[in-house]
Amino acid sequence: PQLSLSVRDSYGSKFTPLVVVELASDTKEEAIAWLLDRIRDKQQNGGAELLVEQLSPGVVASEKENPNMFLVGASWQRLLSGAEDVGLFKEFSDGSMRGFTCATKNSFKDFKGEGDDFLSMAECQYIIKHELDTLRAKDETHVPGYTHAKLYPGKSIVRRLQSKGILVQIFPLHEKEELKRLSFSWYKKIKLSLQPLDDIRHYYGEGLALYFGFLEYFTFALVPMALIGVPYYLFDWEDYDKYVVFAAFNLVWCTVILEVWKRNSASLAYGWGTLSRKKAFEEPRPGFHGVLGFNPVTGREEPLYPNAKRQLRIYLVSLPFVLLCLYLSLYVMMIYFQMEGWALSIHDENPTFWTDILLFIPSIIYAVVIEVMNLIYRYAAEFLTEWENHRLESSYQNHLVLKVLVFNFVNCFASLFYIAFVMQDMMLLRQSLATLLITSQILNQFMEAFLPYWLQRRRNKKMIRRVQKRKLLEDKELPLANQVRLEADMSTYLGTFDDYLELFLLFGYVSLFSCVYPLAAVLVVLNNITEVYSDAFKMCRVFKRPFSDPASNIGVWQLALEAMSVIAIVTNCALIGMSPQAKAYFPESDTQLILWIAAVEHGLLALKFILTFLIPDVPKHIQIKLSRLEFESLEALKKKAEVLQCICNFMVSNIAVTFHYAVS
């Protein structure tokens, strides 16, 4: 990437700043000197061999400004060898995706000259983050100047500094030009077109690009449903019992789209080179703490936390807490139904225009309360999962996702299930569904994008006003130092968790109950379109640039959506069973009807599992490419062994010759 900005490091060599490391403003000098030295040190000596320079004070140096901000970059050679370390896959000259190695660099498609344009900036930043993360303690016993910040040989220094609060944050820098170009092709253009997924991936990495890819896919998948829904809504509005066809369509739809997505996502991930990339050895989380012991895997001394203790915390504290929250959520639901009844009784007593509106009030209040409860619970779940003290980030994420999913599912859908199957009031179900959907959408868009943007804008304006007050700048272009400080102040994007959670709930609304309220699909399509714009906007303008995440699929969310689609099959079968048409087939006996519905439902579930099993997750042509690569690497390994043999033979004879010369 061509960057207009560059700085000189202390040895005078110019480098492009890629990543910013911010230390606490009161960090001791000796600790800073030691850290910079370790980052700059040669790899042979256990350093990271990166370039690092302190950020010069801003144009408006106030006393609040943190002086301990450092710009990190690297030479192109270092970045290329780092790309090999992290196992980056790039396009090979034959069009396949292969793991990059410095030895074969010239056979890669876009490798030209020195290779200074070969890696995207996001990749460079990912490499630097990886190199910083794997900068390991040698024989130091603690961080200089901080006797309580103990270090263990072979453990990550950066993680330790983070958990001790010495390191405040690490974040990658935005590229102004690139970002402007991306935002134009993404959300600023007038013409409706597909998202520039490859550009998004280029700038933000695979994890985020997969999220936007899924969002787009999900929207397109909803279109047929929306198209069926509109005439339904227009012509059969009051005829709730015509929903059997729609429910049957729903059944098929929710199974098929998930299977097709799996294959799509594999295609995307193959094209981006993450499909066959290996997971790196996971470092412990920064927040993990424990008592010193021997790691059973590595045999090294490091903090350990007994699994039994963690299990106790999970089953004796977290589980009861979650159950309590679920109870609370159901209790609130009951209050909602009481309010609903109360509003209805007022309306029945004396129906006016105002009581008509009053009928919607309880649903709206309930929808807001649901959102607030979700938000509060989210923080509680994070706190609890943090307290469970998981060693690895993946295990932490799994426990957090499980907690949040269960609660959100119950919180959002319990009232709908209650209305549908206990009260059997399809009219109320439709009204409740519509209110929930619309209210939560409005709230979400507001909370997610516009509120943070507004806060950010205020902060920016203050900064710019301050700069202008000093009359140092005529144009609006800020110098590097101020730019960096501005970005450091931006909110941090916390990952795709909340965005996927929202999609998960929308998928639930559509797949579970859209047969009762066919307009749901239309609403979700509209929401998704605005979601694309607001999400794109928040990524480009509101948040710090996130580090790219080499994801090969949407991970645990695929599983969550599959689970939802199973529930959807059961729900839709039950809704069909409750329809007057189904009842008309078995006029004399409910039992017969239920048995039939149960039989059909079991058949459908079985069919779903068989389909999931039969449809390959990776499309055939990509499978062939993958096995070709595997075959070639096997062949290469054989050849390598032969070459090594040759070298050895040559060496032995060479030594013999040397001896011969030496002796004779």
Place this chain on the structure above:
Amino acid sequence: PQLSLSVRDSYGSKFTPLVVVELASDTKEEAIAWLLDRIRDKQQNGGAELLVEQLSPGVVASEKENPNMFLVGASWQRLLSGAEDVGLFKEFSDGSMRGFTCATKNSFKDFKGEGDDFLSMAECQYIIKHELDTLRAKDETHVPGYTHAKLYPGKSIVRRLQSKGILVQIFPLHEKEELKRLSFSWYKKIKLSLQPLDDIRHYYGEGLALYFGFLEYFTFALVPMALIGVPYYLFDWEDYDKYVVFAAFNLVWCTVILEVWKRNSASLAYGWGTLSRKKAFEEPRPGFHGVLGFNPVTGREEPLYPNAKRQLRIYLVSLPFVLLCLYLSLYVMMIYFQMEGWALSIHDENPTFWTDILLFIPSIIYAVVIEVMNLIYRYAAEFLTEWENHRLESSYQNHLVLKVLVFNFVNCFASLFYIAFVMQDMMLLRQSLATLLITSQILNQFMEAFLPYWLQRRRNKKMIRRVQKRKLLEDKELPLANQVRLEADMSTYLGTFDDYLELFLLFGYVSLFSCVYPLAAVLVVLNNITEVYSDAFKMCRVFKRPFSDPASNIGVWQLALEAMSVIAIVTNCALIGMSPQAKAYFPESDTQLILWIAAVEHGLLALKFILTFLIPDVPKHIQIKLSRLEFESLEALKKKAEVLQCICNFMVSNIAVTFHYAVS
């Protein structure tokens, strides 16, 4: 292994014969000479570098005797390097299981001296089979003397010879002494004890040992059920409606035992070194044929068969055929019910002792017919799957297993389901289940072990009589040549397929309906005990020794059993719902009862899936061992890279020195 027998190859060196290769008796001389040459040729020249010698004519050389039988063996060095090729895992000095390499051979636990006692004979035979299978054509276009037997560069010669009928069979030799010892500790001892699984694995390999391990595990798992079943049977014989408790127990049981088995099997496989062993690159099946084309994976020219054509054969021929067979099976079932009704009407007219017996006759006939139909269908399925022309053995096996499982399931269980849920006649269900179970057991044991043994015995006796007639031998010990010919005449063990199928059906009888007939578990336990003995007997006495199969689990059968356990949950819930006790809870409404049962069933199914998901398939302590190995190999890789760097540096300096000498 110390073998009393050995032969000398044409160069006069003595070797232990391990494997027998039998060519057709009319094979042309030039083809034989070429094949032997390729087998004996050095590995550098693309040969297998094995020792091979023609078997001398038997003591009683008759004209029927095939002269083209060859004994194959190898030097210990060759076997050790072959062990590295096949990726054999052996116990390391630190107790962990590691992939054997010649470079680290001295660090393995049982490696002493030259290593001539390191590999078991089964391992040696497996290695030789692998080396023969991977003996590849070079630039020959066809087998010498057979212009129609085309060869393609890089393709297996042996597979080609097999598919052209030139190579009749390859089989490993028994070890008389070892076998005698094994059979004593296995089935000839009086005292009841566990099977010598490690010895079985030592002699027959992991695949067969896992089968016997599962058989033993399954038997033990049935014991609690049998213990509950006996008092049930003794005291509540006529009280069919007491089966709710039993059905509930069944529900839990069939889920738990499969989960526990997965962990057991992982422990066994880890101890045997097959858990983390990689699957070898699969060669095409011997029977596979196609039109010459370019393999999309390897890019080499070889016979290909279009997938679309195979799919057509599967969906247009195999599938309709299977459906037809299923229809036929149901038709036969209906005939059985008519016979049943006829027998009952005769009994009701004039009940005597003979009509009492007559009542059982239809069930017995039906059981025999079921077995016969299973057998015929088995052959048809094999023929069809062969005709589908699958390229890989694994794909062939999957299609065969699927076909056979579906038919066997319907054929065996359809009548029981019909009686239970359509006729709702628990009395008849019990009688039918008992008859089916007992009859099929008796038939199976007879067909599997005693019939082949009896045929084998007759053949052996003839042979010995002929030998004795010539008065060449006083004692009964046969010389090598006769021994080999005797073994070549033995039946071939066709793999564990039929044995697992039988266990699958037994598992079905117990898990589906044992609540109606609690004695089923007892019968199955008894059957399993005799099964161990008869299977052990047939392996040791009736069949040729099979090649060992480095399996790490019971493969597709685990899946089949899981599917059966899901069906068992549904069935048991339905049986509970039909019980008078359950009906007593909801005296006024069947609908309520059914809804409750359905809800409970869905909850149980969900629980089962969550449990399957939560319980790790590999026990914790083995996971730790595996990740330690992975960690160590990563570390070793790093060190290796450093060492290579050193060597290169050294070489460069060395060359410089040489040049220095040469120039000066």
